[in-house]
Amino acid sequence: MVFQIILLIMLAYVVGFIYFGLYRNITARIQGRYRPTVYQSFYDSIKLFSKKQSVSYGWMFYLGPIIMATGAVLTLILVPVFSDSDFLRSVTSQGNLFVLLYLMVLGPLGNALAVGTGGNPFGVMGVVRGLTRLIGLELPFYIAVVGLIIAANSSDIVHIIDMQKIGGLNIINHPLLFIGAMISMVGFFGESPFDIPGAPQEVYSGPRTEFSGKFLALLMSQGSLFAFAKLVLIVDLFLGGADSLEMLVLKTFAIFVSIIFIGIVYGRYKVEQAVDFLMKLPTLIAVLGLARVVWFG
Amino acid sequence: MDLASKLEKLSLELVQKNDYLYKVSVKIDQLESLLLSFINEFNYITLDSINCRDDLEDGLFTITYCLQTEARDHIVMVQTSIERETASLPTMHTIWPQAEIMEREMHEMFGVDFPGHPTLIDFALEYWDNIPPLRRDFDTLEYVNSMNPFRGQRTDALDTKEEMKKKREAKKAAKLKAEQEAAAKAAQEEQNNPKQEVSGDE
Amino acid sequence: MFGLDKGDKMESGFYGSSLKCKFEESGLANTHAIMEKAVRWFESRSIFVVAYGTGCGAIEMPPTFTSRYDAERMGVVGVATPRQADLIILSGYLAYKTLRRVIRTYEQMQKPRYIMSLGSCPINGGMYWDSYNTIKKLDDYIPVDVAVTGCMPRPEAVIDGFVLLQERIRNGEKAGWEKYDENLKFYKDNQKRVLGGHVDPAYETDWYNLNGGGIA
Numbered sequence: 001m002v003f004q005i006i007l008l009i010m011l012a013y014v015v016g017f018i019y020f021g022l023y024r025n026i027t028a029r030i031q032g033r034y035r036p037t038v039y040q041s042f043y044d045s046i047k048l049f050s051k052k053q054s055v056s057y058g059w060m061f062y063l064g065p066i067i068m069a070t071g072a073v074l075t076l077i078l079v080p081v082f083s084d085s086d087f088l089r090s091v092t093s094q095g096n097l098f099v100l101l102y103l104m105v106l107g108p109l110g111n112a113l114a115v116g117t118g119g120n121p122f123g124v125m126g127v128v129r130g131l132t133r134l135i136g137l138e139l140p141f142y143i144a145v146v147g148l149i150i151a152a153n154s155s156d157i158v159h160i161i162d163m164q165k166i167g168g169l170n171i172i173n174h175p176l177l178f179i180g181a182m183i184s185m186v187g188f189f190g191e192s193p194f195d196i197p198g199a200p201q202e203v204y205s206g207p208r209t210e211f212s213g214k215f216l217a218l219l220m221s222q223g224s225l226f227a228f229a230k231l232v233l234i235v236d237l238f239l240g241g242a243d244s245l246e247m248l249v250l251k252t253f254a255i256f257v258s259i260i261f262i263g264i265v266y267g268r269y270k271v272e273q274a275v276d277f278l279m280k281l282p283t284l285i286a287v288l289g290l291a292r293v294v295w296f297g
Numbered sequence: 298m299d300l301a302s303k304l305e306k307l308s309l310e311l312v313q314k315n316d317y318l319y320k321v322s323v324k325i326d327q328l329e330s331l332l333l334s335f336i337n338e339f340n341y342i343t344l345d346s347i348n349c350r351d352d353l354e355d356g357l358f359t360i361t362y363c364l365q366t367e368a369r370d371h372i373v374m375v376q377t378s379i380e381r382e383t384a385s386l387p388t389m390h391t392i393w394p395q396a397e398i399m400e401r402e403m404h405e406m407f408g409v410d411f412p413g414h415p416t417l418i419d420f421a422l423e424y425w426d427n428i429p430p431l432r433r434d435f436d437t438l439e440y441v442n443s444m445n446p447f448r449g450q451r452t453d454a455l456d457t458k459e460e461m462k463k464k465r466e467a468k469k470a471a472k473l474k475a476e477q478e479a480a481a482k483a484a485q486e487e488q489n490n491p492k493q494e495v496s497g498d499e
Numbered sequence: 500m501f502g503l504d505k506g507d508k509m510e511s512g513f514y515g516s517s518l519k520c521k522f523e524e525s526g527l528a529n530t531h532a533i534m535e536k537a538v539r540w541f542e543s544r545s546i547f548v549v550a551y552g553t554g555c556g557a558i559e560m561p562p563t564f565t566s567r568y569d570a571e572r573m574g575v576v577g578v579a580t581p582r583q584a585d586l587i588i589l590s591g592y593l594a595y596k597t598l599r600r601v602i603r604t605y606e607q608m609q610k611p612r613y614i615m616s617l618g619s620c621p622i623n624g625g626m627y628w629d630s631y632n633t634i635k636k637l638d639d640y641i642p643v644d645v646a647v648t649g650c651m652p653r654p655e656a657v658i659d660g661f662v663l664l665q666e667r668i669r670n671g672e673k674a675g676w677e678k679y680d681e682n683l684k685f686y687k688d689n690q691k692r693v694l695g696g697h698v699d700p701a702y703e704t705d706w707y708n709l710n711g712g713g714i715a
Contacts, residue, residue, distance in 0.1 A: 024571070033569040043545040043574055047585075050538045053609040055582065122580075204579035212582040212609045422632060423596050424697045430631045437631050444693055445635040448623050 004088050005077055009225065012076050015249065016224025017041045019231075023260055030264050041224070045217050054213030057117050064114020065211070065218040071106035072226035078103070079232050081248065083161045083241030096155040097145055100233065104188075107226065108134060111207050118210035126206025129271050130197030136278030137187040137194070143286035144181035147174060147293045148237055157236050164240040171238045176289030178238050182258075183282040187274075188230055191263030194274050231255055300339055307331070319373045328377050329387055335364055335373065336392070342367050344393040347400065349407050353433040356381045358407065362389075379409075388414040406431040535671070542585075542611070543668040544574040546661070549584035549608075551601060554591015556617040556651045563654040575661050581607040586664070591651070592620035592627050593634050599694055605641055612676050613644040613668075615660055618651050625650065639689045642675030 021038035028035035037043075056062065078095035081087060108130055115123040148170060152160045164170055171178045187194035198206035211219055231252040235242060239255075242248035269277065304311045304321060309331075312320045323331050335341040341364035350359040362375040379386060388411040390397035398420075400411045405420045408429035419425070428435040548570075550560045564570050564577050578584050581604045589601060605614065616637055619625040624635035637643055644667070647660040667674070679686060690698050 028569070028571065032566040034572045035569075036571045036574060040545070040571075040574060043541050044547075044576075046538070046541040047545040050542070051609055052611055055609065200579045205583065208583070209580045210582055216583055421594075421596070423599070424695050426695065435631075438629060440631055441629050445624065445633075447628075448636055 001088070001090065005091075008076060008081060008088065009073060012225045012228040013221065015252075016228040017045065019227065019253070019256055020224055023256075026257070026260055027264055041220070045220055048213055048217035048220065051213035051217075054215055055210075056215075057119070057210075060117040061114050061215070064110050064117070065215050065222065067110025067113070068107040069218055069222040069225070071103050071110065072222040072229060074106075075100060075103045075233075076225055076229040079229055080158055080161065080236060080241065081232055082243060083158075083165075083236070084243040089158075092158065093156070095157075097149060097157060098155055100157075101142065101145065104230075105134070105138075107222070115207050115210065120210040122203045122205070122209045123207050125203045126197045126209065129199075129203070130207060132271055133187060133194060133196050133274055133278075136275035137184045139184075139279060140180040140282035140286040141184040141188075143283065143290055144177040144184075145237070147177045147286070147290040150290075151293045151297070157233075161236055161241040169238065169240045174238075174289055174293060176285050176292060178289075180282045180286030180289060181234065181238070182255075183285075184278065185230065185234060185255075186259055186262050187278070189227060189259050189263070191259055193266040193269045194278075195263075195268055196271050196274055199268060227256075228252070303334070303338070317371050319371070320376060321373065322376045325377050325379055325386075328375070332362060332364070332375060332389070332392070335375070340367050341365065341371070341373055343369075344389070344396055344399075345372070347389075347396065347403060349403050349409065349431075351381075351407065351431070351433045352378075353381070358384060358409065360386065360409075383410075384408060385410045385412065388412070390414060405429065408432060539669055539671055543665040546573075546575045546586050546613075546664070547578045547584045548575055548586045548588055549578060549581050549604070550588045550590065551604065552591070553589050553593050553597050553601070554618065554620060556590025559617065559651050559654055559657060560588070560590060563657050568654045568658060570658060570661065573658070573661060573665070581605075582609065584608050585611065586613045586615060588615045588617065588657075589621060589637065590617040592618075592625060593637060594632050595634065595693055596632075598634055598640060598690075599698060602641060602690060602698060610676050611668075611674060613664060614641060614675055615645045615647065615664065616643050617647050617649075617657065617660075619648055620650075622646055622648065634693060640686060640693070642678045642686070644675045 018038060018041075020041040021036070024040060025035045025038060077088065077091055078100055080089070080092040108127075112127045112131065115127045148160060149155050151170070151174060152163045154160065154163075160170075167173065190198065197203075198208060203209070208216060208219060232248070234255050235248070235251045239251050242251055300319070301311050307327070309321055309323060309327075314320055321331075343365040345363040345365050346361075348361040348363070350361070352359055357378045358381055360377050360379060362377075364373050364375065365371070384407070386400075386409055388396070388400055390400065397414070397416065400409075400414055401416060401418070401420045403409050404411060404414075404417050405422055405425070406429055411417060422430070427440065430437070550557070550564075552560065560577075562568055564575075570576075575586075581587065585608070587601075587605060587608065593601060605612070616622070620627055620633075621637035621643070624630075624633065627633040628635065634640065638646075645660045645664050647656050649656055652660075687698075
């Protein structure tokens with residue numbers, strides 16, 4: 001099982017970084033630039049890990065990225081990656097959607113602790129903006145998840161996947177829930193119009209301002225792991241999971257590309273605009289979807 | 298009352314430079330009241346700039362206030378002189394807020410004091426402890442050479458004059474040689490085919 | 500790509516590495532050398548830049564990094580903070596006031612770190628040679644790795660500077676930050692001469708130690 005976990009983390013690391021390489025590629029082509037290589041994010045990561053110096057502000061500063069990475073790895077392990085195989089089934093059956101929703105908030109909290117130790121005002125500003133945005137982001141996503149739990153009559157992700165095999169995919173059965181969850185997913189990926197915490201023109205790198213070298217590398221790595229975990233979660237909940245590696249890559253990539261396209265097209269909201277928007281339109285859509293589930297099944 | 302008669306009453310002379318530009322020289326004790334009357338009576342409400350000139354020979358600073366009308370069609374330059382040694386002016390930041398930063402700059406560059414000015418601190422320079430840099434007794438070149446000497450010459454650098462001379466001579470020699478060769482060639486060609494000069498086509 | 504040349508003797512170009520890299524002697528040293536070479540290659544392919552627009556050269560930065568010349572294809576990306584940066588670009592003349600901030604920014608960057616200067620002003624003062632407030636020789640105060648000449652250099656020249664820097668990193672040549680550590684007294688004396696001793700902190704480590712932190 002340990003071997004499987006290590007294998008999964010390596011897979012997520014590779015796939016996550018290649019996705020971010022593709023993300024930079026696609027962005028460059030849309031902006032009319034040439035493009036970096038697909039492996040550019042690997043190069044960045046290895047270079048950052050091999051920096052000679054990384055400034056630190058005490059043990060809490062070390063702990064922050066580690067807490068974030070813990071949240072990402074746990075999320076990754078608890079999400080069932082392959083629907084039919086026994087791959088990590090004994091672990092994934094331990095967790096359910098509620099645990100996952102808690103774990104998804106662990107990262108930002110750990111980050112907040114570390115940034116507070118660093119004492120950089122831009123970092124603190126970024127964290128405050130990030131936590132404010134989180135209020136708006138969680139609302140439609142949680143409503144959508146509650147809708148799915150009611151529809152499947154279970155909070156077990158494996159069960160939700162199995163239900164989709166019988167009754168059709170959730171993206172077709174519950175499109176309103178899917179739209180609500182996807183809009184907040186754009187924010188969870190830190191894409192425009194919700195890229196408020198790390199807005200480079202406003203708060204420099206936001207929470208990452210004070211992180212350098214190894215710390216930044218760890219943050220980047222956990223970011224790609226977490227991105228992969230979130231993509232798999234969406235695929236499991238709405239696209240019926242994946243039974244092979246090809247299907248997994250295909251489905252996650254489809255979700256990822258649609259998120260990229262949304263991110264490239266739009267500009268950035270202000271903090272209050274973003275929370276305002278997220279509390280209105282996506283929440284309304286998700287609530288309508290929930291009502292449909294409750295009254296019409 | 299128009300501008301000229303008003304100034305005549307104060308026994309000041311209004312010099313017209315061109316259609317829209319006037320100049321008036323005033324003693325330092327009359328300055329503030331004159332500026333106020335320009336604002337209140339003649340609608341010169343905008344302060345464009347405060348300029349300073351260092352008249353080292355006379356031991357004076359000549360200060361010029363440029364005022365503009367609300368309609369932006371006339372400018373008046375109010376000129377006054379202050380002692381270079383004491384160098385003190387009344388502050389105008391209560392009348393025009395923008396005067397605060399102009400006076401701060403003048404304090405830094407010329408060492409003019411403004412009693413009652415709220416922020417008479419460093420402006421563009423930091424920790425400057427020499428003579429104010431735009432005063433004429435500040436020797437800029439000497440200061441620059443002592444603080445920032447020039448980069449030393451390259452060790453493989455050549456004398457430009459010599460090199461250019463050599464180059465010119467080589468060019469001249471090459472030209473002479475080419476001329477000689479051309480002459481020799483022409484002579485030879487003439488020898489080879491004496492009377493076949495090409496005439497222009499018609 | 501990086502490959503191992505058997506006859507290639509490497510000087511230990513790495514900070515803090517006590518291991519002498521001699522290819523012929525032991526297999527362990529051999530592996531170490533390969534690792535160093537690999538890491539250097541990755542370092543050369545990923546350069547995070549903080550572009551400090553000190554003078555008119557700042558206007559050459561946007562075309563270098565955007566659609567027209569796209570420096571990202573070589574792995575050169577702009578970042579927002581000096582903590583994350585590997586390279587600082589000083590684009591133009593430096594007044595004393597700017598120099599003070601540049602030193603502060605440079606010392607906040609994490610090693611290995613590099614400096615690129617644009618234009619003739621950082622080299623010999625340029626058109627500001629007789630200014631009472633502008634330094635003439637930037638490399639007296641901080642170690643410049645690549646000086647791109649021109650007034651101003653076009654983005655092509657800037658990209659050429661990037662390529663030169665990448666080659667130097669790949670070859671493991673002695674970089675500016677190592678010279679800075681070795682000749683710290685020389686640089687600090689020069690800085691104090693023009694800045695009048697108003698440079699704080701005295702050195703980066705002092706700054707960290709004040710706040711109870713340390714360098715990892």
